[in-house]
Amino acid sequence: MDAALSEFASKGLQGARAEEIARQSGAAKRMIYYYFTDKEGLYRAAIQHAFSSPSALGNLSDLEDMATLPALEEMIGRTFDMHVERPDFVRLLLQENFQHGEHIRTIPEISQGTRSTIATWRKLLDRGIREGLVREDVDPVKVHHSISALGQFYISNQYSLKANFDIDSSLPETVALQKKHVIDMICRWILRPSTKFGPSE
Amino acid sequence: MDAALSEFASKGLQGARAEEIARQSGAAKRMIYYYFTDKEGLYRAAIQHAFSSPSALGNLSDLEDMATLPALEEMIGRTFDMHVERPDFVRLLLQENFQHGEHIRTIPEISQGTRSTIATWRKLLDRGIREGLVREDVDPVKVHHSISALGQFYISNQYSLKANFDIDSSLPETVALQKKHVIDMICRWILRPSTKFGPSE
DNA sequence: TATGAAATGGACAATTTGGTCCATTTATCC
DNA sequence: GGATAAATGGACCAAATTGTCCATTTCATA
Known part of the structure; x- marks a missing residue:
């Protein structure tokens, strides 16, 4: 299989x-x-x-016990990891999209998973907004899409990355850097300018 | 052809x-x-x-005459537009990546284009840093990758977006929203927290 | 209008690939 | 060990697909 x-x-x-x-x-x-x-x-x-397959995103309930900012970072990281851990899944989904999803149509469980992911995001982000950490007009769907986009990009363009930028995605440290990049970008995007974040500045 | x-x-x-x-x-x-x-x-x-094909990214020299912030937004927008305008190109590049780029290897002009794009970004970002608008540790390559990732995502997942989120990418207003999202995200990420940006907050 | 090159349709050969058959082997379970 | 089912190899057929041939047509140019 x-x-x-x-x-x-x-x-x-x-x-x-x-x-x-x-x-x-x-x-x-x-x-x-x-x-x-x-x-x-x-x-x-x-x-x-x-x-x-077992892990769509796994159990996310433990995020509720974490402080908001670490929880956000963790959620971003896990979404990214999901792509890294299942590259064939990512590619297959793209192939299906190229063919207008004619076969995926028959499988209903899919939107199920995304819906619950979005719900988790909404809860997390609302908490962040209540605590004054997150900007008020942040859209959970856009957040999810942005992380998926980055995850998809890094695993679907491995040859181009190697050929044009000499980036070797087979190295664990490369992947770790990419993950850090995604967390950094998403956080700086969704957090209020006044929220302290990250190692730099 | x-x-x-x-x-x-x-x-x-x-x-x-x-x-x-x-x-x-x-x-x-x-x-x-x-x-x-x-x-x-x-x-x-x-x-x-x-x-x-004619437009890789077209002529970018006019960006030098613009103020820094509008120039940044314009550059992001054009990079995004390039994906929207040439969906088959984007998909073909992915297909090649799926096959380890065995055929693209024979064409040297490619990295040429990306190199000059990165150079443009570097110039623009340096200007932003000098003016105190852009954070100092922003990496031009990551910026370029992030925009490409979003562009690729929106055009390569049209079926999924429709099926799971009821987003219809054939509508021009949808594409306009996506473009706005990308510009917003990249700007908030690379600009200093103190830099005023955007309609919200 | 003559002429040669570019393009055509469509039948057809050649090759690849999907899918089947069957006799035999391997594993399973009592 | 014997009975039953699962799996195998590999030859083989059928269908799909690539690639060719040729007589004919279109078309530009002189």
Whole structure:
């Protein structure tokens, strides 16, 4: 299944080769058709697998016990980590978007997850606003999108980053820097100018 | 050539169908092989075409005559617009990244463009720092990446945005809002807390 | 109008890829 | 160990896709 995910993620449904998936997985090609009927069946299964995977964002309840600012940073960090930990998922989602999401349509659990994420953001941000840390007109959806955009960018452009900027995303320290960048950017954006933040200034 | 770009952008090299490109372009399939030898030749030509297209970012010299803050906003806006105006280019670049950039490698003009863009950013940001508007530790590369990330995100996730958030990116007013969001976010991030910015607060 | 190059349609060959069959092997469970 | 199901390899068929051929048409230019 991992082999399928990887192949579909980088080549899409039509570009993926059934034989290559079989080879990579170590299983016999025959088995694909035995269990999934056809290539599209395997594709659907791979999508479903990717979305029902344990960690969408995991349990977020512990954020409520943290102070607001660390909680915000932690929430940003976890959202970013989710992208880093599941690069094939990120790529597959993009492939689906390129094809107008014709297969993802059949899976309802998806918007479920995002809805609850947004709800968490709203709670956190409201707390920040009440405490005078966060600007009043901050939109949870935009916050979520901005972090996702950065996460997606760093994992979907690894070749370009290497070729144009000599940034090697396979190094853990590179990823750590990127994560720091995202946290820094989002915080400075959503916090009130008067809120003290960060190592610099 | 537009037809090829569009097909390759959404399905990748292997997923694209030569016959579909011929049909869409209105030309005879025969002509593809007449001019480009094979599918991969057409693919290379499409990439080259996409990259050598007139507007990478256009002429940026007029920014020097503007006041710093408007110039920054303008630069952010233009970078964002570049993504909006050339969605197939953005998608194709992602496809290439998914395949480790094996074909883009042959085209040198690319890093040329980004290098000059970064240089422009550096000049602009330095001016902002000298005038006390911009924080001192702002990195031009990170700025550029952040804007690209947002631009890429909004055009590469149109289906998800519609399905999960009911955001219709085909509406010009939606795009205008997204652009505003990007400018707002980047400015609040890079400007000093003491710098007055934006309609809110 | 003559001429040669560019383009065409569409049938067709060649190749790749999706998908199947079957005899055999491997694992599972009693 | 024997019975049953799961898995295998690899040859094989069928369908899709790439790439070719050729007689014909279009079109620019002289």
